[in-house]
Amino acid sequence: MxxxxxxxxxxxxxxxxxxxxxxxxxxxxxxxxxFSTSQYEDLVYMYEMVMKRDTITPNExxxxxxxxxxxxx
Numbered sequence: 001m002x003x004x005x006x007x008x009x010x011x012x013x014x015x016x017x018x019x020x021x022x023x024x025x026x027x028x029x030x031x032x033x034x035f036s037t038s039q040y041e042d043l044v045y046m047y048e049m050v051m052k053r054d055t056i057t058p059n060e061x062x063x064x065x066x067x068x069x070x071x072x073x
Contacts, residue, residue, distance in 0.1 A: 001013055003047070006037040006040035007037065008037065010040075011032055011036075011037060014043055014046075014047040015030055015031075015035060017050075017051065018030070018046065018047055018050050018064075018068070021050050021051060021053075021056070022050065022056065022061055022064065022065075030065075030068060034072045035071060035072060035073065039071050042071055043071060046064065046071070049064075
């Protein structure tokens with residue numbers, strides 16, 4: 001997937017992959033349509049950080065969820 005372009009399709013892809021990786025229970029809280037391409041670089045950073053981790057601690061998961069919440073529209 002080419003994530004170099006800030007498209008709604010790429011935002012949806014990244015949000016879905018982050019949700020899968022974090023195994024989030026409340027997936028409705030992170031709907032892709034709640035994110036804008038205006039903060040695309042921040043979202044790409046979060047996506048890359050989450051994807052390169054083998055394990056994520058509960059504290060890290062809370063911090064990631066909080067950061068993603070701040071990126072929502």
